[in-house]
Amino acid sequence: MFLMESPAPPLRTFSGSVSNLPREELDLSATLRSGQLFRWVFDAEKGAWRGVIEGGYKLYLAQGDGDDLYWELEGDLSNAPDAETAVRRFLRIGEVDLAERGEAWASADGHFARAWASHPGIRVLRQDPQECFFSFLCASVAPIARIGSMLQAVSRECAGDAYGAFPTPDCLAETSEETFRALGLGFRAKRVAEAARRVASDLPPGFLASLRSVSHDDAKRELTTFFGVGEKIADCVCLFALDKDAAIPVDTHIWRMARAWYVPELAGTSLTAASYAKVGQAFLDTFGDKCGWAQQTLFYRAAVGSRGT
DNA sequence: TTTAAAAGGCCTGAT
DNA sequence: ATCAGGCCTTTTAAA
Numbered sequence: 001m002f003l004m005e006s007p008a009p010p011l012r013t014f015s016g017s018v019s020n021l022p023r024e025e026l027d028l029s030a031t032l033r034s035g036q037l038f039r040w041v042f043d044a045e046k047g048a049w050r051g052v053i054e055g056g057y058k059l060y061l062a063q064g065d066g067d068d069l070y071w072e073l074e075g076d077l078s079n080a081p082d083a084e085t086a087v088r089r090f091l092r093i094g095e096v097d098l099a100e101r102g103e104a105w106a107s108a109d110g111h112f113a114r115a116w117a118s119h120p121g122i123r124v125l126r127q128d129p130q131e132c133f134f135s136f137l138c139a140s141v142a143p144i145a146r147i148g149s150m151l152q153a154v155s156r157e158c159a160g161d162a163y164g165a166f167p168t169p170d171c172l173a174e175t176s177e178e179t180f181r182a183l184g185l186g187f188r189a190k191r192v193a194e195a196a197r198r199v200a201s202d203l204p205p206g207f208l209a210s211l212r213s214v215s216h217d218d219a220k221r222e223l224t225t226f227f228g229v230g231e232k233i234a235d236c237v238c239l240f241a242l243d244k245d246a247a248i249p250v251d252t253h254i255w256r257m258a259r260a261w262y263v264p265e266l267a268g269t270s271l272t273a274a275s276y277a278k279v280g281q282a283f284l285d286t287f288g289d290k291c292g293w294a295q296q297t298l299f300y301r302a303a304v305g306s307r308g309t
Numbered sequence: 310t311t312t313a314a315a316a317g318g319c320c321t322g323a324t
Numbered sequence: 325a326t327c328a329g330g331c332c333t334t335t336t337a338a339a
Contacts, residue, residue, distance in 0.1 A: 035316055140317040146335060147316080186333025191318085230318050251316035271317095272327060303316070 014083035015072040021063075024099035026091065027121030028063040034122050034300045036240045038135055038148040039155065039163055048072070053090045054128035055080060056165045061087075092126055096245070096290060105287055105294050111261050112287075112294055115301040122297045124239060129208035130199075131166040132241035133223075136233045137195055138188050144304065153183040154192075172196035191228025198226065208241075216244040231276055239292040247292045248280040253302040254295065255279070262286060 032040045032049055040051035048062035048070070057075035064070075073083045080086060088094060102120055106113035138150045158167035158175055173196040180189035199207065211219040219242055223234035232251055238244035248254065250271065259267045262282040266275050287294040 136316075141315055141332095142317095142334080143315045143336075145315095149335095181333085184334065187318095187331090188333080228318065232317060236316070249316065252314085253316070270328065274326080299316075 010076055010078060011074065012077065013072060013074045014077070015070070016084050016087075017071065018069040018084075018088070018093060020067055021069050021093070022067050022099060022121075024102060024120040026063070026069065026093070026098070026123055027119065028061055028069065030119055030121065030300060030304075031123045031125065032061075034296060034304060035144045035147075036125060036236075036296065037127055037132070038144070038151045039131075039166075041163055050163065052128075052163070052165050053086065054126070055086065057083075057086060058164075059087065059090070090126055092123060096123070096293065098123055098293065101290060101293065102297070109286055111257070112298060115297045115305075119297060119300055119305055122300050124245065124293050124296055126243065127241040128166065129211070129237065129241040130169065133199075133208055133237050134166070134172070134192060134195070136236040136240075137191050137226075137228055138185060139233065139236070140188055140228075142188075150183065150185055150188075154180070154185075157183055169196055169200035173200035188228070191226075195226050195228065208237075211238075212242050216247060219244060231273070239295075245290045245292045246280075246284055248283045248295050250276050250279045251299075253299055257298060257302060258282060 028049060029042075032051075037051070040049055042048075043050045043060070046060060046062075048060040050058070050060050053059050055075065057073050057077075059074075060072040062070045071084075071087045073087060077083060077086070081089075098121065102116050106116045134154075135147065135151055138154075139147050142150070152162035154172075154175075155164065155167060156162040157179065158171040159165060172192070175193070175196070177189045177193040180192050183189075185192060204210075211222060214222075216238055219238050220231065220234045223229050223237055224231065232249050235244075235247040235249040239247035239249060250258070255271055258279040259269075263275075263278050266278065269275060283291040283295060
């Protein structure tokens with residue numbers, strides 16, 4: 001080996017494919033549009049989805065009609081596992097056998113069976129905790145499309161690129177509440193500005209990612225100490241970035257579904273801390289330790305699948 | 310043209 | 325301690 005030390009990070013491109021990946025294991029398009037992340041776009045020229053994953057790697061993903069997934073990853077991997085490991089880690093391939101789980105869930109629950117029949121293969125991804133946290137801080141009473149436009153505006157303002165690496169906490173912390181308001185965040189502006197300042201200056205680097213190694217309850221307790229973060233947003237971060245596969249974010253859609261199907265005794269009541277816990281328990285009882293994944297398929301049918309496209 | 314609803318949370322006042 | 329109601333911004337679609 002005659003690798004030289006270079007001042008600039010060695011930006012390189014790697015590519016490969018994952019074979020034997022049927023649609024029941026991954027529906028790439030539905031997964032990326034399922035409201036768990038908001039800055040992935042389909043690059044028509046390249047014929048692939050494009051986004052940035054944890055570690056700042058730019059990733060292209062393409063799924064054809066067959067059982068192969070093609071990927072291309074760009075970045076400095078000198079201090080990281082190999083590229084394919086990074087891709088599999090993001091998609092959580094090999095960790096959760098969704099095809100097998102989905103079949104079991106469908107035979108256990110008729111409502112899930114209907115959602116699975118129309119949209120199998122919606123996975124829960126492992127996101128960058130930082131981006132996921134700020135994403136769902138922007139998600140209060142906003143439709144998925146608007147969450148995307150808010151986050152693209154924030155990225156463009158702080159990092160210069162709507163679809164590049166998400167701004168660092170330091171960069172977000174230097175942006176004023178008024179600026180966030182001007183970017184269309186509305187009453188969420190104060191929450192984002194305050195959280196950014198706290199993450200940047202009051203907490204150790206990597207604090208959010210460190211919550212991966214604590215329990216679901218402990219992670220929620222930490223997250224809900226932020227102004228603007230209640231149980232629902234905390235559970236979104238737990239499920240989509242912190243490996244808490246039993247987290248059930250009870251939003252307006254899941255709450256409606258729960259009252260109609262899973263916790264009928266709550267029909268006609270309003271959502272409280274007590275009923276929030278009952279909904280989570282009902283999902284755990286029905287679907288088991290990966291119930292957050294089942295929730296994502298049900299959510300998709302209610303919130304995304306019913307709309308056009 | 311007005312109104313409701315959108316991956317909510319905080320504050321207040323009443324039991 | 326627990327819960328219902330009002331409020332906070334903006335956008336889109338339905339009435």
